[in-house]
Amino acid sequence: MAILVIAEHDNKALKSATLNTITAANKIGSEVHILVAGFACKGVAEQAAGIAGVASVKMADSAALEPQLAEDVADLVLAISGGYEHILAPATTFGKNFLPRVAALLDVAQISEIVSVEGPDTFVRPIYAGNALATVKSADLIKVISVRTTGFDAAGTGGAAPIVELSVPASGGKSSFVSRELTKSERPELGAAKIIVSGGRGLGSSENYHNLLDPLADKLGAAMGASRAAVDAGFAPNDYQVGQTGKIVAPQLYIAVGISGAIQHLAGMKDSKIIVAINKDPDAPIFQIADYGLVGDLFELVPQFVSELG
Amino acid sequence: MKIVVPVKRVIDYNVKVRVKADGSGVDLSNVKMSMNPFDEIAVEAAVRLKEAGVASEVVVVSCGIAASQETLRTGLAIGADRAVLVETNIDLQPLAVAKLLKAIYDKEKPQLIICGKQAIDDDANQTGQMLAALMNCGQATFASKLEIVDGKAIVTREVDGGLETLELPLPAVVTTDLRLNEPRYATLPNIMKAKKKPLETLTPADLGVNVEPRLTTLKVVEPSSRKAGIIVPDVQVLLNKLKNEAKVIAG
Numbered sequence A: 001m002a003i004l005v006i007a008e009h010d011n012k013a014l015k016s017a018t019l020n021t022i023t024a025a026n027k028i029g030s031e032v033h034i035l036v037a038g039f040a041c042k043g044v045a046e047q048a049a050g051i052a053g054v055a056s057v058k059m060a061d062s063a064a065l066e067p068q069l070a071e072d073v074a075d076l077v078l079a080i081s082g083g084y085e086h087i088l089a090p091a092t093t094f095g096k097n098f099l100p101r102v103a104a105l106l107d108v109a110q111i112s113e114i115v116s117v118e119g120p121d122t123f124v125r126p127i128y129a130g131n132a133l134a135t136v137k138s139a140d141l142i143k144v145i146s147v148r149t150t151g152f153d154a155a156g157t158g159g160a161a162p163i164v165e166l167s168v169p170a171s172g173g174k175s176s177f178v179s180r181e182l183t184k185s186e187r188p189e190l191g192a193a194k195i196i197v198s199g200g201r202g203l204g205s206s207e208n209y210h211n212l213l214d215p216l217a218d219k220l221g222a223a224m225g226a227s228r229a230a231v232d233a234g235f236a237p238n239d240y241q242v243g244q245t246g247k248i249v250a251p252q253l254y255i256a257v258g259i260s261g262a263i264q265h266l267a268g269m270k271d272s273k274i275i276v277a278i279n280k281d282p283d284a285p286i287f288q289i290a291d292y293g294l295v296g297d298l299f300e301l302v303p304q305f306v307s308e309l310g
Numbered sequence B: 001m002k003i004v005v006p007v008k009r010v011i012d013y014n015v016k017v018r019v020k021a022d023g024s025g026v027d028l029s030n031v032k033m034s035m036n037p038f039d040e041i042a043v044e045a046a047v048r049l050k051e052a053g054v055a056s057e058v059v060v061v062s063c064g065i066a067a068s069q070e071t072l073r074t075g076l077a078i079g080a081d082r083a084v085l086v087e088t089n090i091d092l093q094p095l096a097v098a099k100l101l102k103a104i105y106d107k108e109k110p111q112l113i114i115c116g117k118q119a120i121d122d123d124a125n126q127t128g129q130m131l132a133a134l135m136n137c138g139q140a141t142f143a144s145k146l147e148i149v150d151g152k153a154i155v156t157r158e159v160d161g162g163l164e165t166l167e168l169p170l171p172a173v174v175t176t177d178l179r180l181n182e183p184r185y186a187t188l189p190n191i192m193k194a195k196k197k198p199l200e201t202l203t204p205a206d207l208g209v210n211v212e213p214r215l216t217t218l219k220v221v222e223p224s225s226r227k228a229g230i231i232v233p234d235v236q237v238l239l240n241k242l243k244n245e246a247k248v249i250a251g
């Protein structure tokens, strides 16, 4: 039976989280279909059709779907769910928003944030802020699954799947879109970045956060992240938060500056390949998981780091 | 307007979790349990709406073992008016909780339900959305701002790209994110007062809900721990290591 993956996109381009989700789907079975629901999203559907391991792209293109409201996306997925034994979406704020609705409407459990596929009904998922890994088996006929992107590689290109246009049910009008305030950045997407420079409360202010970390991120071509404390204090926007209840990242290099290393923060970055910590407190828990630790004043060390990078 | 706030009893967020040696789960004996932090934020949001004269009554609801009464008392001490415990010893999964909450909704007919976005034990992030689907109503997850204007909820949500604002007719389900508010500390007089507030106990059978789990946990293990790293003396050494040892920066 085919597997349905719901694509994350902004009506212009596919988000990279979709690629990791497709890889997870391919581990379950071979016939993977992608649903692209949005408005004027033909380009996204074409992009999806070009991904290796995709057998078919279903496109639902309608003005009502422009904001991709959870209620409308869930209703659409429900309408086409017949014939699928697995329904997957990335465990991003997009997937987390609508997918549990689909599960409830199908009267099945959702398996959240899987990091590994053990079989068609058996999956591994982190619980307790990643301090434990549970292997769970589903007894439901349809498995509704959100995928933690760091658990799976991104699918490559090279596919040539047909695109099928779907008719779109009218919006249920259960919620309506008012406005959107997107964080503008020229930097790589946090979830897909190879290097992340992340700042914590130790930076002291929004000015310091930017004056110190922007040049470092520029030199390294890095994305920027933050601890909850830094976001709460307004040093960085909310979508920079890395952690149990923010973004889960696993870059090649994660540089934690002025971050103590609370369990909730570690939950979001401890699978990074290399972790560097810069902190003045030698007992900060971040040093217990860092590959390279620099003990000292970040206000001296970060500018030195930048100048050494040349 | 009546508001229902579902609250879950979970391991305290400061506790270091230990996996049981037999792989059957996490060791919860003798560890501190608290209200799920996102639910504290939810209770605070509801109580503030009551204090602002927007809401008339705040009801906290918890599903689980008898000890969840403590969690409900915490909600009452923050300022909720009364509590409902749906008592069961069965390990509840989000779909079962959502069905119990739907039954509570049918009984109580609140205009607004404010859940936490995520329980910090199962990290599921499902229940509020499932409840909204079962209620056939709108939802606004990950709220960082919540207002009731002309009988509608105006909610700003924290999403991956930034912020998004939605408008929802009531009834609706809202789930809280960290920056919605900073919950107050319950004062001693309020903790005393909370002991006298009404707490009703029901069972899943009373509500006609089947709460059998759909997922079986086969095993629980500790994640592989990272190798201990080294402290480097200065930035030059660090850079050298990153280039030549770890090879994560182009040399």
Ligand SMILES: Cc1cc2nc3c(=O)[nH]c(=O)nc-3n(C[C@H](O)[C@H](O)[C@H](O)COP(=O)(O)OP(=O)(O)OC[C@H]3O[C@@H](n4cnc5c(N)ncnc54)[C@H](O)[C@@H]3O)c2cc1C
Pocket (backbone or CB within 6 Å): A199, A200, A201, A202, A203, A226, A227, A228, A229, A230, A241, A242, A243, A244, A245, A246, A247, A257, A258, A259, A260, A261, A262, A263, A264, A265, A268, A278, A279, A280, A281, A284, A296, A297, A298, A299, B013, B037, B038, B120
């Ligand atoms: C329900 C819940 C969910 C949460 N979710 C998250 C989450 O997703 N992500 C997250 O990050 N947190 C989360 N938290 C918060 C978490 O518990 C910590 O409070 C937070 O991570 C601390 O941030 P911090 O390390 O920046 O601040 P602090 O713990 O205050 O650490 C600041 C560090 O900076 C160092 N420092 C200060 N000055 C200097 C200097 N001049 N030079 C060098 N070092 C310096 C200090 O030594 C200290 O170690 C959550 C908490 C709860 C309750």
Ligand SMILES: Nc1ncnc2c1ncn2[C@@H]1O[C@H](COP(=O)(O)O)[C@@H](O)[C@H]1O
Pocket (backbone or CB within 6 Å): B005, B006, B007, B008, B009, B036, B038, B039, B042, B061, B062, B063, B064, B092, B094, B097, B114, B115, B116, B117, B118, B119, B120, B122, B123, B124, B125, B126, B127, B128
């Ligand atoms: N057993 C429970 N009793 C009451 N509310 C719950 C329970 N489980 C989950 N919830 C609510 O649903 C939210 C999300 O939980 P979860 O979907 O398990 O991550 C929590 O923050 C609570 O508001």
